[in-house]
Amino acid sequence: MGRRLLGNAWPWVMALLVCAPMLASGYVLSYDMVFVPRLDITRPDVWGLGSATPRAVPSDAVVAVANLVVPGWLLQKVVLVGSLVAAGAGAMRMLGRFGLGAQLAGTTWFVWNPYVAERLVIGHWPLLVAYAALPWLVVACLEVREGGTPRWWRWVVPLAATALSPASGVIGAVLAVSVCGWRRCGRVALVAVVVNLPWIVAGFAHAGAGRSDPAGVAVFALQPEAGLGRLGAALSLGGIWNVDVVPDSRDLVTATLFCLVLWTVMAVGAVTAWRGGPAREPVRALVPAAVIALAIALVGAYVPAVLEWVVEVVPGGGLLRDGARYLALLAPLQAVLVAAGVAALAGRVRDGFARTSVLVVAVLLPIAVMPDLAWGAAGRLEAVSYPAEWDEARAAIADSDAEGDLVSLPFGAFRAPAWNDGRVVLDPAGRYFPRETVVDDELVVSGTVVGGEDARAAAVREALASDDPAATLRAEGIGLVVVALDAFGADDLDELQAELEPLFTGEEIAVYEVPSDAR
Incomplete structure (x- = not known):
């Protein structure tokens, strides 16, 4: 009973550690995150019918409809806290095949990582909603992969949650197909297309059809972090183009050392999965999505000419400009590898107290080395009132x-x-x-x-x-x-x-x- 209570409470603890100052009266306004008292539902641009490229379709429409019954300040708080809680609860569910300590360790990394920190500060809330839906989607699609027939809402609802923006919609569709496998992905892929139709139709109704200025490739290229270059940044779920939103702790030597420890634990988890056991099938299902994530994230940094051609010529190519967004596809695999690695390492420790100590360190280490995600990203995110x-x-x-x-x-x-x-x-x-x-x-x-x-x-x-x-x-x-x-x-x-x-x-x-x- 106590173990179950701890597992249920941990996502809430992490969410409140991050969001506590945001719960004050007012709105959190940071970069792209703009909530207002009431988003007018009759405005054409809310539905992607204005002249601007419909990047906020259908997220603005969802907010406008919700604003009919929920004020903007409350809706924003529900979205921010709910996303982090749902991400943690979903990760716990996804990692249920491991012991509690390993579950908590993998869940902590899934929630408390540079990707979440950077996307939170830059205000990409639809991406965070989609991120929270990913582990739930993995759980349902793994059942499909294994020949089961989960209830429709268990995979349709997470897919719909990923479709609040074009980039997040692509992330959800790619992950669903990867986990289900080519032989069993037909129905899921069809639903993925349907839930993404709002932004697909709105996008191709505009003359630009998602094409972008190729100058943006260099600007949005993945940046090095933690002293480990661009590849190291990607493998640690960081590297956002806007260095002003990167947690200060990512410049410390502790971040570098933590990444080395993290990758070691993941390597142990990968070896364990290779030999069989509970991690094997999830790892096999998640590897294709992770490879796609790394390819998209790094192409702008290492072969920019290719991406420049894509964003300028290919309809919809502008979606790939900020490649670091797609590292969300890498996060579920990393959470599984962390859980598998921690479980394997803890299993080698015979002394009960020492084993517990290893698990506690594994759970708390991501928070300890990046404490500036806590308390509204170290004060960067606080509620204010419009004049x-x-x-x-x-x-x-x-x-x-x-x-x-x-x-x-x-x-x-x-x-x-x-x-x-x-x-x-x-x-x-x-x-x-x-x-x-x-x-x-x-x-x-x-x-x-x-x-x-x-x-x-x-x-x-x-x-x-x-x-x-x-x-x-x-x-x-x-x-x-x-x-x-x-x-x-x-x-x-x-x-x-x-x-x-x-x-x-x-x-x-x-x-x-x-x-x-x-x-």
Whole structure:
């Protein structure tokens, strides 16, 4: 009874260690993670029908529907805590064929690793939801592989959870096919296609069809970590392109030593699986997905010319630009190998106290060497409140009769507002206001500009640089302009603001109508 209670409680313990400061009142806004009080369900871009590449399809639609009954602040907390709890509980279920100590060790690594830390800080919450679904998908698909017939919801629900974004949808489909095996994957593969249809249809309905600027290959290439190069970063589930979100502990020698220990334990687990035993079938099922993960993650770093051609020419090729995302496919295999290796090593220790000590160290070591995932990634993730002025601006926009879309200025993809404690976040205006909003989709990384794919955003950028920006914006179908007065570059908009009609003006944000006679 006590062992079962410990197994059920451990995922909650880890989730709360990470998410405790995020449970305060407000929203956690970090890079791509933007939740708002209510995402308007009538906006075309929520359903992938806007001009921008539908990267947030169907995740934005799911949030908009959920917002009809659940406020944004609560929904975000449920998503973040729930993802980590579900990931841990799923890993415990996936590793149920091993003893409790080995289960806990493999589960700890599955939850407490650089992939989870980096994707959490950069705000890829749909990817974390998909990551949480992977072990549950493995459990169901292993049963299919072995000739069983699990209840449909046991594999359909995890597959659907992976389909909240294009990249995560690919991850779920690849893992399902890998684990089921080619002979028995037909039904699962068909369902994988069906649950991913929202973003597939929306993607091919756009002119770019998922193609991207090849300059993004170098920018998004997997980066070295822990002093072990790019391959070492990949094999330790790290290497995200944005080095600002990497835990500081990954630069310490302890991270290097831990990786060497981790790989040794995995090697022992691999040998154990090779010789037979409980790990053999899961390892065989998971190896193809892990190989695919490493190939996608490393191609941009080692053979960039190939990936540049793919993202520029092949429809949907842009999905491979951030290859490190696909390391999620490696995580289930590593969790199994860790559990198998720990079980084998502990089994060689005869003394009961020594065996328990080995298991405790194996369980707690990932946390000890990367403590800065705890407490909201060492304070990087804390809840804040939107300024009251944002609600007033939203009301002004909702009451406006001006025809046309909204544009957010200064025209840049990211903000670092003081009310968010200076943390970088994707411009919240893109989701906050009840009107289709044109935002900049160009990305500047270390001086390199990665071109966007939204023709509408490009037209607005040109309009702002024209001799008569107000008239050109009106000609482009822009009826309203919202200006973040505290953002970098706002001081350069005085001339444009003078030509617009103010609807609401606060200390941090202002809303203007583009005059209908601005032609």
